Amino acid sequence: MSQSDNYESVVSSAKSEVAKFDDDDKGLVGRFHHALHTTPALVPLIVLLAAVAIFGLVLGSKFFSPFALTLILQQVQIVGIVAAAQSLVILTAGIDLSVGAIAVISSVIMGQFTFRYGLPPTVAVICGLAVGTAIGALNGFLIARMKLPPFIVTLGMWQIVLAANFLYSANETIRSQDIAENAPLLQLLGAKFNIGGAVFTVGVVFLVVLVLVLAYVLKHTAWGRHVYAVGDDPEAAALSGVNVNMMLISVYALAGLICAFAGWALIGRIGSVSPTSGQLLNIESITAVVIGGISLFGGRGSIMGTFFGALIVGVFTLGLRLAGADAQWTFLLIGALIIAAVAVDQWIRKVAA
């Protein structure tokens, strides 16, 4: 063989250590960009801290007190819990419009099973959680097995569940006093406790624990990694050994279960069981997820981001109310924030830097 045919042979004498490059300083913007790229929850955290700082400066101790700051947590607990469920679904590149309806029907079942059928509250709560999980699993089944788009399935399920909720409950509210007297367990997640002026509820603690547990599961378990893989590229995930259908069903079922917990927390928050409550939870949860920096295309973002996103909405709502502004200003600013969040997301996505 002539020398020119054997051009590949020199390869064997090549160097064989891991390549290293001088890490030249990309400047402040470059490093900031890199940090955002590796930790996507940083953006909502910065916005959250900035919002708290600005409202704190403007409003002083009226806003910057343990009471007011923990009030925000209480106000966002329901949306926060539902948004955690929504995050899981959106990470798989899906969407769940039925989250609010699942939460409400679960709370109605917990109430009606206790008061209409006289079941022990513990059993009623378990039934409510089971129904929420079942509706979620049905969503997942229709999406994974019947290959229907998540938007359509959950749009339909939203209407079905909401209508079933009104039909079953006969649009009847169970009064707060009755619950407090006969079945205090239903209001458990609303139970308050006080630490040095800061008021917490069991529901707030549940939200924080839920977010931490989900953050762990998504980052450190195989199931969590598969959630991202399915959202990123379902075909690649299937070829590399992920059971995509089972993943989708389990994600929607878990979302249903979490929403049922939100329904339980809803009873604690408003005191009564009302079939007309929680109507905006689906849109509010999607807002928190988007502001939290989770991509609607799936596979990117973190649950901490969602938590910060929900808190940002809470800070704006309370801060503007304390400042005496028209409530419409809140919606206007939240709207601007949603668009800004997605714009920032696109900037971060630029891998080049």
Added chain:
Amino acid sequence: MEPILKGRGLVKRYGKVTALDNCDFDLYPGEILAVIGDNGAGKSSLIKAVSGAVVPDAGTVTLEGKEVHFASPIEAREAGIETVYQTLAMSPALSIADNMFMGRELRKPGFRGKWLRQLDRPAMEKFARDKLTELGLMTIQNINQAVETLSGGQRQGVAVARAAAFGSKVIILDEPTAALGVKESRKVLELIQDVKARGIPIILISHNMPHVFEVADRIHVHRLGKRLCVIDPKDYTMSDAVAFMTGAKEAPQAA
């Protein structure tokens, strides 16, 4: 000698398009079988039919003398058939280690793995780094890099490393050197020889005739959805092979 992986009368149609037309296929233990053919000849469909990615409309697949019916690539993988797809099948936002262990993650020993189901990241990262080093993929600086930040060739290298690390009975490589640089494709060819030395047979699909003729023990020429002939690379030249697969020359009868 009995083939380790055998296909008989495989048929696959996509609507009116026939991709496999009563195709036969044999892979013998310990050999490197190259599959060549024109674009659209049905090479990829053949590979998908034996690796579980598509279910053939008719015909049988036999692994080690037992008839198998893979409904998904996961089942084929559990049976020991590992495939590198042309599309590579990687999740872009996840890290190299995450991708290599997708679907077969290692868990920490003891309580944290059993009850908290925590992944053993250090072990997974070390294993991934070792496999990449074996393949000479030294330009990958960080094993926790997202796959989307790798070049096309590096991605292909990771996919090949994954298959070589886990394949126990058959390894299928669909165009493994198409996007690789000179150095990396040389490494992949060496790796193919290493895997063969371990006694694991390989199916290699490639358009690169010099590579095919260098490593293959037998060459399966695919044409119009079926096996046209099987030739020994020592008896024929590259231009003969190209002539057979394009129909420019009559194929030899006995293989």
